[in-house]
Amino acid sequence: MTIIILRCTPLKMHCHSCALVTSSGHLMGGGRGEEIDRAECVIRMNDAPTALGYGRDVGRRTSLRVIAHSSMQRVLRNRHELLNASQDTVFIFWGPSNYMRRDGKGLVYNNLRLMNQVLPKLKVYIISRQKMLQFDELFKRETGKDRRISNSWLSTGWFTMTIALELCDRINVYGMVAPDHCSPHPPPPLPLLRALGPEECAMYISHERDRRGSHHRFITEKRVFTSWARTFNIHFYQPDWEPPPLTP
Template sequence: MVCVCRPTALCSLRKKLFRWVTFFLLLFIMVIFYKEGCPCRGTSCGCETYISDRGISSWFDKHFNSTIEPLLTKENQEISPDILRWWLRLQLRETAPRPIHLQLFQKARKWRPTRGRRSCQCWSCAVVGNSGHLLGSGYGALIDSHHVVLRMNKAMTEGYESDVGRKTTHHIMYPESAKDLKANVVPVLVPFKPQDLIWLESVQGSFRTQKSIRAAWDKAAILHPAFMKYVHDSWMEQHGRYPSTGLLALILSLHLCDQLSVFGYGADSKGNWHHYWEHNRNAGAFRRTGVHNATFEAAVIQQLARIGKVRLYGSNHMEPRVAQATCHTATSILESILSALGICGQRSPWPG
């Protein structure tokens, strides 16, 4: 602001007045955005629709609980007795909670959620299962185009890049299915029993376990037992003893992503259930474990696809690719300002 007035005191007053007006104007904008949300929905940078949108499907609204926190945090580390009893029954005969069980969760590494800040970024995620129908699919580049790529268990990419992609941002697993991960990949532990938390505690702060499994364990996140029970009760309607790692990964992504693509779930085109990197003659083994109900899980995933909450890529068809939105310069500048002011963030809702 150029001042040409006299005397100097009056000029100084006008400068101060200008600063205060500017301050209150920005404050007003912040209040409006806080109440209404980021100015991103429906723009070139935001999603037209979000997974969490309600009123589209009564089935989804009945099953989806937006208030539950999927990962272990400082705020939810106290596990209720009923959740603890259910969790202990997953793989142990012991059902009586003991202080040591609570201490395991209290001592475990906690995730600090970032989703409290409204995001101007439309976070696209790809959950990549291990089905043999990925072979020859050519989905690699499409998978890599997502902001977040979640893989699971023993999944490998080397030698299969054209079909499954190269990118991995997060990897969900349990000790028996753990594998070497790159330093920039965030491990997500599914604790099925107390020993799993003891195993993770033993490797915290290091980059190598006793079994020489390399991973950035200091970044690890832990799936909350209450979330696992929620998936079993609400989504699986208590079919099977507990949900598979694949379904847990998918429902986790429903809660942390804005838009979700699903690859590598289900049998191949010949009806065989096997991993894409191996030849499994016992093709129906997964269905006969008695632990997971593969048929019911498949029905849940198909229903999510039918109502448009996920984009499901199967073995017999190629879904149309949706181009990633590109922000206009003016919108990008606005988002940067809002992010700096703490109104809207562009940080990923995922741990890492």
């Protein structure tokens, strides 16, 4: 797998079963924490919490955390929970290539080097530029849409799911709604775990319709995940749902 650690060593990891845990408010009150922690590998996104009373619903273990460049400062602010939680946790950071430059001008890369000096045992990886281009091509192949022409960004969920497909034999996804969740009659929106986050459906629809840039195609990505679940060993819980059968 062409995800490169700061020391330029490829990531080598394989899990028979993975729990991919989102930061959705749908997880609250579900009591799935012990079930999540029983997976061989637990994969989380950005700064999604495990402490502060969330453990019963989201679990406490973290094997791998995929983090966007835009979440870097939140991760550093929550350093004691996220970075000191376990020496065994792998952190994968992704971002635009100019943020990952190694010539002293890459903002995220510079922060990662400093973080690695302070916590030398931390397992910090970044997604290579070549791999980022592969993720773009995969999105275009699956949707027929060019991510750059459509002025959108792939989400951390896209990177996390795609990485999980490479690492895991079975993926249990927790807290991810179906692509039709917000239409035609959306249920009452749930807040994200992140404090003061936008309402769920309003955010999804706004991002899907936006054409001005700096947005994600959350619904489009979920349609792709639904398609992949018909082929790969992917299952959705909290809320529990299955991909509908293909129409003849």
